[in-house]
Amino acid sequence: MIRHDDFMEVPDGWGFATIITRRDFLALTATGLVVMVALERFLAGQEPVRLPQGRQGYPTDLNAYLHVGADGRVTCLVGKIEMGQGAMTSLPQLVAEELEVPITSIDIVMGDTDLCPWDMGTFGSLSIRQFGPILRTAAAEARSALLQLASEKLKVPVAELRADSGRIVHATSPRTRVTYGELTTGKRIERQVTTPATLDAVASFTVVGRSVPRRDALDKVTGKARFAGDIVPPGALHARILRPPAHGATLSSVDTSAAEARPGVRVVRDGDLVAVLHAHRDEADAALALVKAQYTPSASTLDDTTIFDHLVTHAPPADVVREAGNVADGAARAAQVIDATYFNSYVAHAPMETHSAVAAIEHGKVTVWASTQTPFPLRSQVAQALMLPPEQVRVVTPYVGGGFGGKSAGRQAIEAARLARVAGVPVRVVWSREEEFFFDTFRPAAVITIRAGIDAGAKLTHWDYTVIGAGERGSEHIYAIPHHRTLARGGWNANSPGLHPFGIGPWRAPGANSNAFARESHIDRLAARAGVDPVAFRLANLSDARMARVLQAAATQFGWTPKPAPSGRGVGVALGMDAGTYVASMAEVKVDRATGRVQVTRVVCAQDMGVLVNPDGARQQAEGCITMGLGYCLTEEIRFRNGQVLDGNFDTYGLPRFSWLPKIEVVILDSPDLPAQGGGEPAIVTMGAVVANAVFDAVGARVGQLPMTPARVKAALA
Amino acid sequence: MRPVSFSLNGVPIRTVADERRSLLWILRDDLGLTGTKFGCGESVCGACTVLVNDEAVRACAVSASDVEGTRVVTIEGLARNGELHPLQEAFVSHLGFQCGYCTPGMILGAYALLKKRPAPSRDEIVSHMEAHLCRCGAHVRILDAIEAAAAAMRGGLR
Numbered sequence: 001m002i003r004h005d006d007f008m009e010v011p012d013g014w015g016f017a018t019i020i021t022r023r024d025f026l027a028l029t030a031t032g033l034v035v036m037v038a039l040e041r042f043l044a045g046q047e048p049v050r051l052p053q054g055r056q057g058y059p060t061d062l063n064a065y066l067h068v069g070a071d072g073r074v075t076c077l078v079g080k081i082e083m084g085q086g087a088m089t090s091l092p093q094l095v096a097e098e099l100e101v102p103i104t105s106i107d108i109v110m111g112d113t114d115l116c117p118w119d120m121g122t123f124g125s126l127s128i129r130q131f132g133p134i135l136r137t138a139a140a141e142a143r144s145a146l147l148q149l150a151s152e153k154l155k156v157p158v159a160e161l162r163a164d165s166g167r168i169v170h171a172t173s174p175r176t177r178v179t180y181g182e183l184t185t186g187k188r189i190e191r192q193v194t195t196p197a198t199l200d201a202v203a204s205f206t207v208v209g210r211s212v213p214r215r216d217a218l219d220k221v222t223g224k225a226r227f228a229g230d231i232v233p234p235g236a237l238h239a240r241i242l243r244p245p246a247h248g249a250t251l252s253s254v255d256t257s258a259a260e261a262r263p264g265v266r267v268v269r270d271g272d273l274v275a276v277l278h279a280h281r282d283e284a285d286a287a288l289a290l291v292k293a294q295y296t297p298s299a300s301t302l303d304d305t306t307i308f309d310h311l312v313t314h315a316p317p318a319d320v321v322r323e324a325g326n327v328a329d330g331a332a333r334a335a336q337v338i339d340a341t342y343f344n345s346y347v348a349h350a351p352m353e354t355h356s357a358v359a360a361i362e363h364g365k366v367t368v369w370a371s372t373q374t375p376f377p378l379r380s381q382v383a384q385a386l387m388l389p390p391e392q393v394r395v396v397t398p399y400v401g402g403g404f405g406g407k408s409a410g411r412q413a414i415e416a417a418r419l420a421r422v423a424g425v426p427v428r429v430v431w432s433r434e435e436e437f438f439f440d441t442f443r444p445a446a447v448i449t450i451r452a453g454i455d456a457g458a459k460l461t462h463w464d465y466t467v468i469g470a471g472e473r474g475s476e477h478i479y480a481i482p483h484h485r486t487l488a489r490g491g492w493n494a495n496s497p498g499l500h501p502f503g504i505g506p507w508r509a510p511g512a513n514s515n516a517f518a519r520e521s522h523i524d525r526l527a528a529r530a531g532v533d534p535v536a537f538r539l540a541n542l543s544d545a546r547m548a549r550v551l552q553a554a555a556t557q558f559g560w561t562p563k564p565a566p567s568g569r570g571v572g573v574a575l576g577m578d579a580g581t582y583v584a585s586m587a588e589v590k591v592d593r594a595t596g597r598v599q600v601t602r603v604v605c606a607q608d609m610g611v612l613v614n615p616d617g618a619r620q621q622a623e624g625c626i627t628m629g630l631g632y633c634l635t636e637e638i639r640f641r642n643g644q645v646l647d648g649n650f651d652t653y654g655l656p657r658f659s660w661l662p663k664i665e666v667v668i669l670d671s672p673d674l675p676a677q678g679g680g681e682p683a684i685v686t687m688g689a690v691v692a693n694a695v696f697d698a699v700g701a702r703v704g705q706l707p708m709t710p711a712r713v714k715a716a717l718a
Numbered sequence: 719m720r721p722v723s724f725s726l727n728g729v730p731i732r733t734v735a736d737e738r739r740s741l742l743w744i745l746r747d748d749l750g751l752t753g754t755k756f757g758c759g760e761s762v763c764g765a766c767t768v769l770v771n772d773e774a775v776r777a778c779a780v781s782a783s784d785v786e787g788t789r790v791v792t793i794e795g796l797a798r799n800g801e802l803h804p805l806q807e808a809f810v811s812h813l814g815f816q817c818g819y820c821t822p823g824m825i826l827g828a829y830a831l832l833k834k835r836p837a838p839s840r841d842e843i844v845s846h847m848e849a850h851l852c853r854c855g856a857h858v859r860i861l862d863a864i865e866a867a868a869a870a871m872r873g874g875l876r
Contacts, residue, residue: 083817084815084816084817084818084854085816086816213810214810214813216818217809217810217813217815218810219818220809220815220818220821221793221802221806221809221810221815221821221825222753222793222794222796222797222802222806223751223752223753223754223792223793223794223822224753224794225818226752227755227819229752229756230746230752232750232752238747279747280739280743280747280748281743281746281747281756282739282740282742282743282747283736283739350853351817351819351853352755352757352763352765352817352819352820352851352852352853353755353757353817353819354756354757399817399818400817401755401817401818401819402816402817402819402853402854404853430756432759433757433758433759433760433763616813620813620816620856620859623855623856623858623859624816624854624855624856625855626855627855627856627857627858628853628854628855649758649759649760649762650758650760650762650763650851651760651762655851655853656855656857657848657851657857658843658844658847658848658850658857658860658861659844659845659848661844661857661858661861664858
């Protein structure tokens with residue numbers, strides 16, 4: 001039975017459940033063992049991770065990552081945040097493993113810029129694969145320090161000691177032992193690490209590789225979990241901000257007198273920001289509705305049908321992502337060539353928690369509680385907006401109610417800070433759903449053209465690929481092709497000004513969803529043209545044994561029987577690589593020819609993601625990817641016209657629902673020889689193609705544009 | 719402005735509010751119960767679901783005057799005497815959440831279903847929960863959790 005004693009506690013109105021003040025923190029770290037890490041040499045040997053433009057890399061100075069207190073408790077300090085992906089649970093698992101302490105002795109402080117070491121943000125499925133080794137090294141250093149301290153205290157050589165369950169124990173006389181707390185009490189010991197430690201072999205892991213209960217579970221089922229919008233500093237007022245009707249429209253006149261006449265309402269203005277403030281959110285809403293404003297119209301004339309031509313004509317020049325051989329030579333050897341274009345739409349992140357932030361200013365220091373994936377970059381942005389040094393800004397990240405890339409953008413936090421300064425009281429900014437759909441940094445629309453061929457033996461001869469809009473992530477093909485060229489024009493992080501009619505940004509596995517959709521659809525077309533089963537076609541054209549193994553694992557689980565498409569069965573396959581993880585997906589669909597409606601009835605997903613830290617957590621992420629992915633496959637697209645976003649809420653923007661659920665089977669391959677790879681994104685990248693390929697197999701019609709709405713499926717059938 | 723009286727999580731509450739104000743913001747802003755979440759403001763996401771006389775309602779669409787004299791239960795009031803409700807336990811043990819933002823509404827929506835239909839079929843659970851949105855894709859686990867809780871409750875837990 002799970003006990004939870006203080007569930008009826010009414011929040012006292014101030015602070016986040018686990019917030020630690022700077023003073024508490026200094027008291028905590030005044031004694032005990034503190035491990036500082038300098039990151040430069042860690043990242044040098046790592047798989048290179050391309051940083052988005054304008055983002056700095058990890059700092060090279062020393063930062064505290066770990067503290068072992070006199071009570072034996074271990075505190076990890078990490079700049080990552082918890083948005084549902086489970087890092088709050090899996091990162092302490094790594095520490096428990098290296099430091100030989102029970103996971104229940106570990107506390108974690110996340111996403112607080114005053115307490116945690118600098119971090120670029122929580123995105124790219126990097127928490128475990130890039131940050132994990134750093135945290136493990138800090139923990140290994142702490143263990144080595146504790147062994148040294150114990151050796152001095154027990155007067156026994158280090159070689160005769162071992163760490164076990166929060167104690168250092170003599171190997172042959174287990175009664176000679178001392179707890180971590182006894183070793184660190186009453187003094188401050190600081191250790192500094194500049195080189196990666198020798199880490200435990202996977203085979204000896206006892207905590208990593210097992211599913212452990214999530215630390216956020218109790219908070220989340222009892223309503224105690226605090227999100228940014230739940231933080232209420234004394235005297236805080238809700239702000240509702242006047243918004244333009246369209247992107248590109250500018251305010252020409254405003255009359256706030258009727259709003260100001262309402263009791264308790266304040267109207268404040270800071271440059272372009274006009275806001276009504278009230279202690280109650282619904283009163284602020286009502287007051288905002290009374291503000292009369294005139295705008296000059298937006299100059300944008302684009303809509304969701306003309307955007308694709310616009311992208312083709314206005315996207316920046318091509319970058320070569322990868323090239324080998326000569327595509328013209330390959331084409332000369334081809335028996336069959338297929339030339340096709342694929343389209344993908346703008347989609348919203350649509351986290352259930354809208355962008356929220358609360359800002360309070362005390363003695364010139366700004367504290368912002370924000371729903372953000374990037375607390376440290378956000379601190380810089382807030383400081384810049386307020387023209388303050390970064391030390392004068394603290395960003396605190398409570399639980400984040402979903403991000404998917406969208407909360408890498410922190411406009412709402414800057415708004416809250418600016419309004420708090422002009423109002424002289426703490427200010428809460430919680431975007432309405434309409435604001436969320438207006439200011440979201442959408443996944444960019446994409447146009448992808450592929451010209452590729454096969455020889456008489458159904459081997460790929462050449463591959464000429466150009467992606468416009470989506471970006472290069474996932475654009476490289478994964479097959480054995482002698483002559484190929486992959487070009488990218490623009491992308492979610494590289495655009496010419498004015499290319500998109502509103503903000504765009506990273507969306508779960510940014511770029512890779514559009515690229516995998518196009519590539520794997522095209523491979524299926526080639527297989528069908530050759531009259532070869534799509535799994536056999538892929539296996540015959542793969543040179544990467546790891547990918548072949550993942551595909552075979554999926555086929556075994558699915559019970560795939562080879563037949564060329566369209567077989568009428570409604571089954572499909574697609575492959576992908578993302579965040580270092582290999583994915584093979586198979587799906588079964590039913591297509592209603594009369595209505596064009598697609599129901600996905602089964603999805604099998606096999607993944608090779610290296611060492612598995614938390615198996616159930618990894619499965620859960622894959623299930624989430626599959627379920628979320630159904631939305632961009634079937635319904636999700638932002639409709640817009642002349643700068644207006646026409647979808648403002650969930651009544652017209654269709655998220656996946658319970659009735660859509662296919663039977664989901666996730667297979668995770670045992671792969672102890674590969675370091676832990678990413679898990680939050682890979683399984684979503686194959687969803688567009690696996691469903692499109694299954695639709696083709698069912699009805700013989702190829703849908704080349706996502707989402708595959710009933711209208712598009714019917715058009716393909718016609 | 720007028721006084722409004724109702725039972726909140728078993729405790730009699732008397733507050734003063736404009737009768738048009740929504741229960742959602744009375745709970746969150748006036749009474750400090752932030753477990754009830756704002757998601758859409760138009761009754762189309764389910765994040766603000768609470769129980770009014772054991773029926774699941776969207777707190778954003780219920781006014782102060784609508785709850786006069788009723789029994790309101792929010793997520794903060796579901797556990798009793800230090801014990802989680804079987805639904806809460808099942809959401810923990812089946813990992814029926816990821817970011818946790820839709821979770822209070824999911825649990826209370828399921829509570830209302832099980833009150834009426836103690837042994838629902840999987841299809842009945844799906845159709846009852848259809849109006850609740852989850853963006854993280856925790857759906858499979860949520861359905862599993864509700865089924866498990868129903869089984870546990872039929873075992874006489876509550």
